[in-house]
Amino acid sequence: MSRRRRRRLSLPAxxxxxxxxxxxxxxxxxxxxxxxxxxxxxxxxxxxxxxxAANQRTTVQTLPAQRGTITDRNGTPLAFSVAAEALYxxxxxxxxxxxxxxxxxxxxxxxxxxxxxxVLGPPVSEQELLSKLRSADTTVLLAPLVTxxxxxxxxxxxxxxxxEHREIRQYPGGELAANVLxxxxxxxxxxxxxxxxxxxxxxxxxLAGRDGRRVVDTxxxxxxxxxxxxxxxxxxxxxxxLELTLDSDLQFTVAQMxxxxxxxxxxxxxxxVVLDAHTAEVYAMANDVTFDPxxxxxxxxxxxxxxxxxxxxxxxxxxxxxxxxxxxENGVLTPDTVLHVPGELRIADTTVRDAWRHGTLNLTFTGVxxxxxxxGVLLTAQRLGKDRFVDMLTRMGLGQRTNVGLPGExxxxxxxxxxxxxxxFANLPIGQGLSMTVLQMAGMYQAIANDxxxxxxRIVSAEIAPDxxxxxxxxxxxxxxxxxxxxxxxxxxxxxxVQNVPGQRGTATEAALDGYQIAAKTGTAQQVNPAxxxxxxxxxWITFAGILPADxxxxxxxxxxxxxxxxxxxxxxxxxxxxxxxxxxxxxSPAPSPVVTLTxx
Amino acid sequence: xxxPTRTVTPMRGRTAAPMRxxxxxxxGRRDTRAGRGRSPAVARAYARRxxxxxxxxxxxxxxxxxxxxxxxxxxxxxxVLLGVALVSTLWLSTAAAADSYHLQGARKVARNxxxxxxxxxxxxxxxxxxxxxxxxxxxxxxxxxxxPARLIVRPDGTVVLVGHPRRATAPAPPPAAAPAPAARxxxxxxxxxxxxxxxx
Numbered sequence: 001m002s003r004r005r006r007r008r009l010s011l012p013a014x015x016x017x018x019x020x021x022x023x024x025x026x027x028x029x030x031x032x033x034x035x036x037x038x039x040x041x042x043x044x045x046x047x048x049x050x051x052x053a054a055n056q057r058t059t060v061q062t063l064p065a066q067r068g069t070i071t072d073r074n075g076t077p078l079a080f081s082v083a084a085e086a087l088y089x090x091x092x093x094x095x096x097x098x099x100x101x102x103x104x105x106x107x108x109x110x111x112x113x114x115x116x117x118x119v120l121g122p123p124v125s126e127q128e129l130l131s132k133l134r135s136a137d138t139t140v141l142l143a144p145l146v147t148x149x150x151x152x153x154x155x156x157x158x159x160x161x162x163x164e165h166r167e168i169r170q171y172p173g174g175e176l177a178a179n180v181l182x183x184x185x186x187x188x189x190x191x192x193x194x195x196x197x198x199x200x201x202x203x204x205x206x207l208a209g210r211d212g213r214r215v216v217d218t219x220x221x222x223x224x225x226x227x228x229x230x231x232x233x234x235x236x237x238x239x240x241x242l243e244l245t246l247d248s249d250l251q252f253t254v255a256q257m258x259x260x261x262x263x264x265x266x267x268x269x270x271x272x273v274v275l276d277a278h279t280a281e282v283y284a285m286a287n288d289v290t291f292d293p294x295x296x297x298x299x300x301x302x303x304x305x306x307x308x309x310x311x312x313x314x315x316x317x318x319x320x321x322x323x324x325x326x327x328x329e330n331g332v333l334t335p336d337t338v339l340h341v342p343g344e345l346r347i348a349d350t351t352v353r354d355a356w357r358h359g360t361l362n363l364t365f366t367g368v369x370x371x372x373x374x375x376g377v378l379l380t381a382q383r384l385g386k387d388r389f390v391d392m393l394t395r396m397g398l399g400q401r402t403n404v405g406l407p408g409e410x411x412x413x414x415x416x417x418x419x420x421x422x423x424x425f426a427n428l429p430i431g432q433g434l435s436m437t438v439l440q441m442a443g444m445y446q447a448i449a450n451d452x453x454x455x456x457x458r459i460v461s462a463e464i465a466p467d468x469x470x471x472x473x474x475x476x477x478x479x480x481x482x483x484x485x486x487x488x489x490x491x492x493x494x495x496x497x498v499q500n501v502p503g504q505r506g507t508a509t510e511a512a513l514d515g516y517q518i519a520a521k522t523g524t525a526q527q528v529n530p531a532x533x534x535x536x537x538x539x540x541w542i543t544f545a546g547i548l549p550a551d552x553x554x555x556x557x558x559x560x561x562x563x564x565x566x567x568x569x570x571x572x573x574x575x576x577x578x579x580x581x582x583x584x585x586x587x588x589s590p591a592p593s594p595v596v597t598l599t600x601x
Numbered sequence: 602x603x604x605p606t607r608t609v610t611p612m613r614g615r616t617a618a619p620m621r622x623x624x625x626x627x628x629g630r631r632d633t634r635a636g637r638g639r640s641p642a643v644a645r646a647y648a649r650r651x652x653x654x655x656x657x658x659x660x661x662x663x664x665x666x667x668x669x670x671x672x673x674x675x676x677x678x679x680x681v682l683l684g685v686a687l688v689s690t691l692w693l694s695t696a697a698a699a700d701s702y703h704l705q706g707a708r709k710v711a712r713n714x715x716x717x718x719x720x721x722x723x724x725x726x727x728x729x730x731x732x733x734x735x736x737x738x739x740x741x742x743x744x745x746x747x748x749p750a751r752l753i754v755r756p757d758g759t760v761v762l763v764g765h766p767r768r769a770t771a772p773a774p775p776p777a778a779a780p781a782p783a784a785r786x787x788x789x790x791x792x793x794x795x796x797x798x799x800x801x
Contacts (some may be wrong), residue, residue: 076726076730082719083719147720148716149713170727173730173731173732176730176731222736227698227701227702227705228697248730256735513752514748514763515751556662574748575747578747578749580750582746588751588753
């Protein structure tokens with residue numbers, strides 16, 4: 001027993017071989033060391049190591065947002081974006097890779113050039129591609145704008161060609177409404193399409209949208225995306241679209257008619273605007289010269305603007321509507337009041353004459369307007385008084401921007417009341433000494449057409465949100481210019497301008513349109529001669545404003561020609577009015593304009 | 602563990618027992634002796650001890666064999682559970698990966714269709730713009746109509762002609778290049794109808 005006990009007693013104490021104890025200690029120490037390291041890695045360095053790993057692995061990709069589409073009032077697209085790819089190659093790398101597999105780099109490059117030229121078609125030349133591939137550059141651009149499908153086809157055959165996302169802005173109408181739309185182009189630095197001029201620039205923030213971000217995991221050293229590892233951090237927000245008040249067909253027709261007329265009479269410039277009589281929406285806004293936004297490189301920089309809103313001019317006799325409206329409104333005169341109008345009038349230091357030499361005539365007030373007698377209008381203005389005249393100028397919106405929604409809009413210029421000289425009041429009523437844009441000019445007549453309520457014109461009808469909801473731009477508040485009766489009276493007076501009765505002819509008989517009552521006003525304004533600082537006798541602005549039809553107005557047309565070899569824009573108005581009547585199926589006026597007496601013997 | 606175990610019964614507090622001769626088994630396999638061919642002396646020693654420790658002694662004798670037999674199903678259950686977990690994890694992750702490939706394929710199809718649709722609508726948009734229609738109409742030999750005469754149909758059925766019907770004439774083709782402003786001929790007579798009065 002004791003032997004066993006002794007054995008038993010000695011076994012635990014010294015019976016175990018020393019190496020076993022040592023082994024046990026070593027293992028325990030190893031375990032402790034591993035445990036400590038585990039704690040250190042998991043506890044202390046965990047965040048840093050995870051971050052490093054994530055860094056190696058994650059790639060942030062930008063999800064491009066597509067730019068909004070601009071359409072006309074009928075939904076016809078005027079500007080839209082299309083996705084494209086740009087193809088790049090790295091010639092040196094291709095050479096190195098080919099040499100690594102002991103293939104002929106040049107043969108490979110030739111095969112590449114041939115295949116790319118085959119896929120992309122005629123404009124791309126195989127020789128040019130080959131010379132690019134053979135060049136010593138690090139990276140070469142093979143093709144700037146390629147449809148994504150073709151880019152994929154090429155990349156399937158040649159994975160070493162990289163494709164970069166691009167967006168092209170297309171303008172299907174070409175020059176149609178280009179002055180209004182402006183142009184947007186691809187910016188390589190921002191990797192986005194941005195507006196350059198016009199509405200594309202003015203409303204860029206709305207149209208551009210916001211790019212999204214996508215985080216993917218890629219294998220170290222390659223671009224291969226690990227499937228299932230995509231996380232979209234932020235979805236792209238596409239740009240909102242814009243619906244304009246323009247009517248493409250009318251815009252095209254007006255632009256063409258205006259361009260033809262301006263070219264025929266060698267005008268230095270021309271602008272025209274068509275407004276809806278009641279809502280003042282801009283149905284058409286055209287200039288004689290325009291550009292093709294699809295081909296920006298070929299456009300002359302001076303043509304990129306929009307003179308219809310940015311180039312003011314002196315209106316001439318179309319401004320006589322201000323005096324007429326104020327005189328009727330304030331009861332100074334009635335349409336039938338007979339005025340004794342001399343052939344010339346001396347005011348302060350200037351003598352004002354009419355366009356035709358005459359002695360003292362007995363003109364009705366209607367006749368003064370229809371014949372466009374400067375002297376008659378000045379006599380009326382003197383009876384009206386400066387204050388009431390200035391008040392009407394302001395109400396008509398002159399000297400103030402219309403805020404139509406286009407960039408570069410000019411407010412025109414009206415000399416402030418306290419700076420008037422003696423002859424200012426001899427100039428303003430007949431439309432010299434102040435300036436306005438064709439939009440402001442049309443706006444005056446829109447007030448007369450809309451029973452005295454002037455609505456500031458607008459060009460953007462609605463915003464279309466990315467999800468398709470349409471948000472109409474709020475209607476601007478109207479400005480009460482004259483009472484409805486006054487507006488109707490003035491409109492009726494202006495019908496006489498197109499009257500074509502022997503001995504009682506107005507200045508714009510060519511503007512008459514069979515079946516419709518037309519109210520209109522012609523204008524001729526002397527341009528300033530910079531050499532002498534005085535008014536030129538050979539350079540004129542020819543202006544015109546018309547309301548169709550006068551009895552139930554639908555449209556207002558304003559036209560300006562810069563120094564044409566013709567004295568009137570009435571035939572142009574006739575053509576535009578005829579087109580309007582047909583396009584919008586305007587019902588004929590119930591009766592022709594009554595004949596009024598302009599001159600009494 | 603290859604080190605010799607000394608603690609034989611952690612649960613039953615038989616601290617003194619292992620020191621006794623019969624139960625001090627160096628290899629720790631207690632069950633070699635338990636319940637298998639004991640010598641009478643050994644059996645008597647067991648019985649005496651059983652009496653001393655009371656009912657509890659019956660347990661330990663049965664104990665050594667029961668935990669092992671009772672643990673078998675438990676171990677099996679755990680193994681089965683682990684197996685199931687492993688298989689299901691593998692299956693789920695394979696399914697997710699497979700789904701992501703399906704998703705890629707579906708996305709590709711959707712993208713191709715969207716591109717085609719975009720191409721087509723772009724073509725249509727270009728073809729139906731006013732300038733394009735005008736050009737094609739011109740090519741067909743059509744001319745802009747000009748100002749038409751209009752017909753009014755009265756309620757009693759009579760038709761009234763308003764205006765003068767005229768044959769449409771083809772407009773003169775625009776000049777190839779816009780004439781420079783300097784080429785404008787100086788007007789020989791003042792523009793008709795509306796020159797304002799002169800200034801002195």
